[in-house]
Amino acid sequence: MIKPSEALPATRSWREIPQHVTPRAMSPEGRRRRWMEIVRWTAAGAALVAGAWAAWQVSGTVRSDPRSPSGESAAEPIGDRITLATDGVLDRGWLVRTLALPKKATLLTLDLAELKARVLASGQVATADLIRNFPGTLSAHVSERAPVLRVMAAAADGSARPLLVARDGVVYDGVGYDPxxxxxxxxLDGVKLLREGSGFARIDGMETAADLLSRAKFEAEPRYSTWRVVSLARFKEDGDIAVRTADGLTIIFGTREDFFRQLARLDLLLDTAAKAPAGQPAVREINLSLGSQVPVAFAAAQAEPSVRAAAPAAPAFPQLHIKITP
Amino acid sequence: MSSNSTIIGAVEIGTSKITVLVAEYHSGRELAIIGCGECPSRGVTKGTISDFRAASDCTQFAIQQAEKDANERIESVFLAQTGGHLEGFSNEASVNVKAADNMIDRDDIKTVCELAKSKELPAGRMVVHHIRRPYRVDGRLVPDQPENLVGQRLEVGYWTVHGQEQRLADTIHVIRGCNLEVGELVLSSLASGHMVTTAEERQHGVLVIDIGAGTTDFVLYRDGGPHMTGVLPVGGSHLTNDLSIGLRLTENQAEKLKLRFGRALVLAKDRTDKVWLDGNYAIGDRQFPRQAIEQVTAARTWELLEAVKKKLGHAFSPETCAAGVVLTGGTAKLPAIAECAGKVFGTPVHLGEPPSWVEERLRDPGYQTALGLLYYVISSRTGSAGAARKRGGFLRGISRLFVPS
Structure with missing residues (x-):
């Protein structure tokens, strides 16, 4: 059957006039427009190709990046896929205990900020970074504080317990150190420990004391090995650091002069004292804080050998002058 | 320029000047005129291209000027079409409604429209516009779509405007020579008519006469839409020509006299009242009787309007044209032309005023065709601007980033 429209005469519209014009027939401006159009389209095509290439590169990078999520595996429970990288003594077991992740926790459900706060709650940890390593590993990068001194502190039940003091004055309960x-x-002696939250406030002056100790450890290790107590009792007022050795000698270091000079003087004095004839009174105190004038105090009298034997050796704990302020 | 807008150029290649408007068309039918350019016309006679190179150069200059003014590149052109080769005819068709319940469906409408538009054209002629007149259902006028109305007979009429293929191609090739695409071709009278009339006037019936330099375009509106159009290859330049012959002047001198002293009705009673040609008392400056100038321009204007009335024939009557006659175009600035037209047509006549939103510099009657071109196309269809966006799409958006400054 023929539809009415098929039997109708076709009328031609102006739209059938071909609008194609060869460049030769164009005006100079028309040719200029044509060239600019070609340039624009070429530039647009090049931009598209460049964009596609960049997207391909990025997608390749994302696919090969272990930190990028990859669907199902990121939704699996982490389990024991926790790694620790540290510059100290903490181990993975400590990290697992500290994080205390729920069994069904997945990488995507973790609140990294909260976990980081848990890790940093230990004073032993100076900085911590937690990273999701897709497909299913949680990595922790930790930098630890190094202990400089020990300090006795009273626990909540009133018993004394030893804590460690770092160079920056942080007092913490050390974990994993070799006894x-x-x-x-x-x-450490002569300081007041102030409670702050569940721990203690930082101790002032530890930077200087740590400098002295490290200098002594590396420049005069035999002398350092006899040091038992470091007192900061006169640090604030006089800038003095008092050190008591295992054989009862008190050495006072000043902070106005380089510690190396003071250690050199100490070494000289002790060598001189060691060469003294027998029966000389023992040196009781050396004050290095006054510069080249070094007052040296001697013991009042030589005790009888029997008495000396009865005298206590270096104390396991010094007589503590630490006051705990709640 | 925002990414969802198109830069459109409205180009009117007139006998005396070429006008280009640049508009930014946003989706949602929002249009902003952002640039304007014009150039005295060369190579155009009575609205048709007579010297391609000269016309092309002038058009190119006007386009460049408009683009510079707008600081944007035109992407698609709406072109006004005039010329004595344009003609129109009316063709009506009717179909019996197919459905048993006599409810008109889309197929009925499509069939009757195709029948009404199907009249064969002579060789070398091409359709410029199919202008649909209102539908009738059993003789009852239906201003909108008759779908789902009940009736036995559906009728529709079309006013088909057609032109000579070569003339149309010439105009299009002038634009293509600038490497621009013609998105729409619109009859000048439809463009200017849409601009200077209101929907209410078109509903009541109004005749718009656009008197240009080389042609006079007219459109008769009835029942809210165009009912009839026409082009006369006579315009303001014929007044100039008659003055030049009658007073033995050059074209330029006659044009000056027409602009300064021409009138559509004779006012001067005193034959001895004379006016200077230039008024600068230079050597060669002469005096002419004012009455003679007025007589020439008035007689020609009367003839021109009579010719329009004659071409309208029975389609025009003061009763069917209740909103009167609206005059526009450059020659409509001739003093007393409204009174003259009133006498010829026997209806109220006024000069066309663009809508109030048109800025001051574009309110001159000479710009109404270019303005109406944009207004008509945007308000009556979803056409080429949208099509341009579809064609360009994403890549076109990117290529816009590389527009040279």
Whole structure:
């Protein structure tokens, strides 16, 4: 059947006039427009190709990046896929205990800020970074504080317990240290420990004391090994740091002069004293804080050998002058 | 320029000047005129291209000027079409409604429209516009779509405007020579008519006469839409020509006299009242009787308007044209032309005023065709501007980033 429209005569519209014009027939301005159009379209095409290439590169990078999420695996529970990178002594077990992740926790459900706060709650940790390593590993990068001194503090139940003091004055409960190493650390004396939250406030002056200790450890290790107590009792007023050795000698260091000079003087004095004839009174105190004039105090009299034997050796703990202020 | 807008150029290649307007068309039918350019016309006679190179150069200059003014590149052109080769005819068709319940469906409408538009044109003629007149259902006028109305007979009429293929191609090639695409071709009278009349006037019936330099375009509106159009290859330049012959002057001198002293009705009673040609008392400056100038211009104007009335024939009557006659175009600035037209047509006549939103510099009657071109196309269709966006799409958006400054 023929539709009415098929039987109708076709009328031609102006739209059938071909609008194609060869460049030769164009005006100079028309040719200029044509060239600019070609340039624009070429530039647009090049931009598209460049964009596609960049997108391909980025997608390739994302696919090969272990930190990028990849669907199903990111939704799996983390389980024991927790790694720790540290510059100190903490181990993975400590990290797992500290994070205390729920069994069904996945990488995508973790609140990294909150976990980081948990890690930093330990005074031993100076800085911490937690990273989701897709497909399913949680990585922790930790930098630890190094202990400089030990300090005795009263626990909540009233018993005394040893804590560690770092160079920046942070007092913390050390985890994972070798006990033999800890036994070589002198005790801190003459400071007030102030409670702050569940721990203690930072101790002022520790930077200077740590400088002295590190200098002594590396420049005069035999002398340092006899140091048992470091007192900061006169640090604030006089800038003095008092050190008591295992054999009862008190050495006062000043902070106005380089510690190296003071250690050199100490070494000279002690060598001189060691060469003294027998029966000479023992040196009781050396004050290095006054510069080249070094007052040296001697013991009043030589005790009888029997009495000397009865005298206590270096104390396991010094007589503490630490006051705990709640 | 925002990414969802198109830069459109409205180009009117007139006998005396070429006008280009640049508009930014946003989706949602918002249009902003952002640039304007014009150039005295060369190579155009009575609205048709007689010297392609000269016309092309002038058009190119006007386009460049408009683009510079707008600081944008035109993407698509709406072109006004005039010329004595344009003609129109009316064709009506009717169909019996197919459905058993006599409810008109889309197929009925499509069939009757195709029938009404199907009249074969002579060789070398091409359709410029199919202008649909209102539908009738069983003789009852239906201003909008008759779909789902009930009736036995559906009728519709079309006014088909057609022109000579070569003339149309010449005009289009002038634009293509500038490497621009013609998105729409619109009859000048429809463009200017849409601009200077209101919907209410068109509903009541109004005749718009656009008197240009080389042609006079007219459109008769009835029942809210164009009912009839026409072009006469006579315009203001014929007044100049008659003055030049009658007073033995050059074209330029006659044009000056027409602009300064021409009138559509004779006012001067005193034959001895004379006016200077230039008025600068220079050598060669002469005096002419004012009455003679007025007589020439008035007689020609009367003839021109009579010719329009004659071409309208029975389609025009003061009763069917209640809103009267609106005059526009450059020659409509001739003093007393409204009174003259009133006498010829026997209806109220006024000069066309653009809507109030048109800025001051574009309110001159000479700009109404270019303005109406934009206004008509945007308000009556979803056409080429949208099509241009579709064609360009994403890549076009990117290519716009590389527009040279």
């Amino acid at each position: 033999a190493m800890l036994r070589t650390l002198p005790w």
